[in-house]
Amino acid sequence: METSLADALIVMGKAIGAGLAMGLGAIGPGMGEGNIGAHAMDAMARQPEMVGTITTRMLLADAVAESTGIYSLLIAFLILLTL
Amino acid sequence: MKKKAKIGMIIFLIIYFTVGIINAIYFVPKDASEVTQGLASRWIIQISDKNAWYTRLNPLTIAMSWAIIIGLVIFAVKVGKNFKLIPDRKQSLTESIFDFMYEIVESVIDDPRFVKPTFMISTTLFIYIAISNVVGGAVPGLNVSLAGGSVKFTLFTDTFFAPTADLNTNLTYALMVFVISHTFAIKAKGFKGWVKSWFEPNPIMFPMNVIGELAKPISHSLRLFGNVGGGAILTFMLSYLVKYLLLPVVFWGFFGLFVGLIQALVFSMLTVAYISAQIS
Numbered sequence: 001m002e003t004s005l006a007d008a009l010i011v012m013g014k015a016i017g018a019g020l021a022m023g024l025g026a027i028g029p030g031m032g033e034g035n036i037g038a039h040a041m042d043a044m045a046r047q048p049e050m051v052g053t054i055t056t057r058m059l060l061a062d063a064v065a066e067s068t069g070i071y072s073l074l075i076a077f078l079i080l081l082t083l
Numbered sequence: 084m085k086k087k088a089k090i091g092m093i094i095f096l097i098i099y100f101t102v103g104i105i106n107a108i109y110f111v112p113k114d115a116s117e118v119t120q121g122l123a124s125r126w127i128i129q130i131s132d133k134n135a136w137y138t139r140l141n142p143l144t145i146a147m148s149w150a151i152i153i154g155l156v157i158f159a160v161k162v163g164k165n166f167k168l169i170p171d172r173k174q175s176l177t178e179s180i181f182d183f184m185y186e187i188v189e190s191v192i193d194d195p196r197f198v199k200p201t202f203m204i205s206t207t208l209f210i211y212i213a214i215s216n217v218v219g220g221a222v223p224g225l226n227v228s229l230a231g232g233s234v235k236f237t238l239f240t241d242t243f244f245a246p247t248a249d250l251n252t253n254l255t256y257a258l259m260v261f262v263i264s265h266t267f268a269i270k271a272k273g274f275k276g277w278v279k280s281w282f283e284p285n286p287i288m289f290p291m292n293v294i295g296e297l298a299k300p301i302s303h304s305l306r307l308f309g310n311v312g313g314g315a316i317l318t319f320m321l322s323y324l325v326k327y328l329l330l331p332v333v334f335w336g337f338f339g340l341f342v343g344l345i346q347a348l349v350f351s352m353l354t355v356a357y358i359s360a361q362i363s
Contacts, residue, residue, distance in 0.1 A: 063310075063349045067302065070309035077316055 014083065018076040025072020032065035102223060126227050126234055143227060144249040151215050151246065184209060187352070191359050197267055201358050204263060208256060209351035212247055213344055216311055219245020220318075220339020242335060245343075248312040250304065257304035260354045261296075268361040303353055310346045314338035 040058040044051050128140045162173050170178060188202040224243040227236055246252045269277045281292050318334040 059345055060349055060352060063345050064306075064353075067306040067309065070313055071305060073313045073317075074305075074309045077313065081316075 018079045021072045022076045026069055029066045029069035033062050036061045143244045144246050148246045191355050205351040205354045209347050213347035215246045216343025219243050220343045221335040245311050248315050250308045253304035253307045257300035261300045264358045264361040271362040307350050
């Protein structure tokens with residue numbers, strides 16, 4: 001099967017685009033969740049009796065912080081699979 | 084009681100592993116392109132020839148939504164009919180969920196008039212979304228694939244379709260929350276106060292306020308859609324990479340139970356937060 005140059009270029013663009021979307025989109029949520037985890041650990045060390053509440057709130061904040069990463073995951077899937 | 088649970092667990096695991104091995108032997112596709120073909124597309128029925136948004140139907144979304152709604156209604160009628168002072172298991176489950184949500188809502192909403200309506204809205208959303216995420220993420224069942232333009236039904240190759248993996252469902256709920264929060268704002272502050280709240284620090288900020296309000300339902304709905312839909316796609320691809328043997332159970336547990344329940348909680352918490360931001 002022979003592939004033309006245009007098809008090869010389209011595939012290359014898709015791969016580069018999806019990789020850039022996922023890689024750059026993962027920076028923000030990574031830093032945000034790291035911050036959340038670090039401060040939650042601080043709070044737990046200071047007040048060990050509040051561990052349960054802090055863990056629930058930490059998971060909630062994590063879920064909100066990772067939403068931009070989820071958007072970029074969706075974009076990457078859309079580029080790779082449906083575009 | 085404990086022995087019964089143990090036997091149930093063993094039967095469940097045996098069924099799970101048998102289905103997994105059958106899948107591994109019979110249903111493994113030949114190569115990766117066969118898996119990814121038509122993965123992100125939905126089964127859509129065209130009602131008439133006109134190609135507009137209102138002539139297309141998502142049959143899986145509608146069927147799963149109604150199945151979950153009917154199941155919840157049956158459960159609610161069963162629990163509500165014989166409400167006792169000493170609760171049985173179903174009643175105490177219901178009571179603990181309601182108690183958990185009511186405490187959070189009470190601590191966030193200042194105005195005592197709006198505690199009960201907000202509690203009803205957020206708890207309804209939480210229960211529905213949690214059930215649909217768990218059913219769509221962790222329970223193996225009917226799967227519809229769109230390989231090569233034709234619709235193919237298979238049993239137990241993947242989990243059920245979650246209604247929340249369709250953006251239409253999530254956008255409906257997010258817009259509903261948007262309208263409800265502004266209705267509450269008009270009720271709480273009066274029409275004049277509501278109009279004034281758009282020009283809050285000073286009139287220059289009006290466009291910012293409009294954009295900020297319009298961005299709320301979009302991010303609200305896309306967060307849930309991305310988590311559930313992306314989780315489903317990731318599960319599907321990772322299951323292919325490990326040949327459907329044992330690990331789908333782990334993925335279903337993570338993406339269905341853990342992420343699904345947390346996202347349901349986040350959705351209802353954000354509902355409460357948006358309403359409280361509007362009425363205060």
